[in-house]
Amino acid sequence: MNDRRALTKTIINILRPLARLMIRYEIAHGEFVELAKVAYTQAAKRYFQISNKKMTHSRIAVLTGLSRKEAVRLADLGEDELASTRGALNRAVQVINGWLNDKDFLDGEAQPRVLPMRGSGGSFEELVARYSGDITARTILDELVRVGAVTKVAMNSVKLESHGYVPQNNASEKMTLAAQHTADLLDTTAHNILCRPKDARFQRQVAYHDVPQSVIDEFQQYSYEKSLALLLDFDRWLAEKKKLGGASTNEPTGRVGTGIYFFQNDND
Numbered sequence: 001m002n003d004r005r006a007l008t009k010t011i012i013n014i015l016r017p018l019a020r021l022m023i024r025y026e027i028a029h030g031e032f033v034e035l036a037k038v039a040y041t042q043a044a045k046r047y048f049q050i051s052n053k054k055m056t057h058s059r060i061a062v063l064t065g066l067s068r069k070e071a072v073r074l075a076d077l078g079e080d081e082l083a084s085t086r087g088a089l090n091r092a093v094q095v096i097n098g099w100l101n102d103k104d105f106l107d108g109e110a111q112p113r114v115l116p117m118r119g120s121g122g123s124f125e126e127l128v129a130r131y132s133g134d135i136t137a138r139t140i141l142d143e144l145v146r147v148g149a150v151t152k153v154a155m156n157s158v159k160l161e162s163h164g165y166v167p168q169n170n171a172s173e174k175m176t177l178a179a180q181h182t183a184d185l186l187d188t189t190a191h192n193i194l195c196r197p198k199d200a201r202f203q204r205q206v207a208y209h210d211v212p213q214s215v216i217d218e219f220q221q222y223s224y225e226k227s228l229a230l231l232l233d234f235d236r237w238l239a240e241k242k243k244l245g246g247a248s249t250n251e252p253t254g255r256v257g258t259g260i261y262f263f264q265n266d267n268d
Helices: 003-024 029-047 057-064 068-074 079-101 124-131 137-146 171-194 213-245
Strands: 150-153 157-160
Touching: 029 057, 029 068, 057 068, 079 124, 079 137, 079 157, 079 213, 124 137, 137 150
Parallel strands: none
Antiparallel strands: 150 157
8 A cells, every 4th residue: 555545545544534523513625625725725834845945835835736826815814713712621630730830839748738829828819829920810710610620628729630631522622622622632643753763652452352341341440540640750850850840941842742632432
């Protein structure tokens, strides 16, 4: 099987679960085609820039197969909305990460403390001020309580219930997180296909066929507990390294992380 044919099969396998979502939310194939044009345009701009040359609409048209007129129309669509959504989610994530890693908000066993709402010496207001920028403590608290990450204790204290920001009922927020996670996985996949073997990123999977449902249920809980513990260890390691590195060096910076996911499907 040649590379192009293999890629065609890969694209169909990737798109099938996405098509399930699009049909569920009544996005017909014509609307998907329009979204695909936007993605082609953004990918051309991001990954196929020629050094010391401005990316032109004509070059985008050549790379993507779009007309120049469509390249002009699509060039700037979607970027502002994507950036603003990520920013809103990051505030809540940063507050939870601070609570999990900053010693001012941990107990003697390095576990997140129950925090008083206000005051000095490690209050929720201090936590929010340190990690959420200009968003108020009340706004962050309402959001974290809404998604079940935080509960109120007694009159003026709060407790961290979840080690991550996971929207429970809001489909739009779930889709935003899913988009980021899926994009990260596919970015690693594309990198590993295109790079030299020695530059490959870690990407592994454990899978068994013909597993009884009772074992699947047990493994789902077992993998959740083990995965959460590993991700918390990664989180603390990165937080400590980032704190030690600080802004004192002139090294280039980037976004880095590791994702773990559970899957279940038919044997085929």
